[in-house]
Amino acid sequence: QKEVEQNSGPLSVPEGAIASLNCTYSDRGSQSFFWYRQYSGKSPELIMSIYSNGDKEDGRFTAQLNKASQYVSLLIRDSQPSDSATYLCAVRPNTGGFKTIFGAGTRLFVKA
């Protein structure tokens, strides 16, 4: 079992729709969860972090965490073509130290 799993996509949504990106993780004791956006040919950029169960909203982005189900998601409201990118889920396992485990990413394509 992969430590952090994401559907590779591509996920295609029309402009203005809600894009839903999902991620599951294997370490039940994980405490910190992150979403990064990576445009083609660029480096990842941190867009959301979440530490507690529930929802966290930042502009058009909402991160959702369910530790019991070991599931974290990212919702993008009013999707724009500029949101087209690969979204990486990252998890800090509860093993101490500095390691962050990344998923392979989900490619999102927003059609104009």
Added chain:
Amino acid sequence: ETGVTQTPRHLVMGMTNKKSLKCEQHLGHNAMYWYKQSAKKPLELMFVYSLEERVENNSVPSRFSPECPNSSHLFLHLHTLQPEDSALYLCASSQDRTGGTYGYTFGSGTRLTVV
């Protein structure tokens, strides 16, 4: 300069060459990282330095040698690489002192091609 700066952006090297990647962070962060990103694969952690001390070495071949002379600079020395080492090498920094809860700021990466 702001953020995390990596040089060079692109590097082509032969298998017998020696080269170095450089990373500099201007954020006052405490930890610095080297990650490898290959196509279709998750980012792979290579090395972590916290306050100039190496705290993670993720079973990386000895042909990769990190150096952290101070908390703002990080190098990755490369020698006798293999074609399968071709990838995007990313430097990152974070505020963590004890492997805490902060996300990373990434540099722009070095696209390495080994021929």
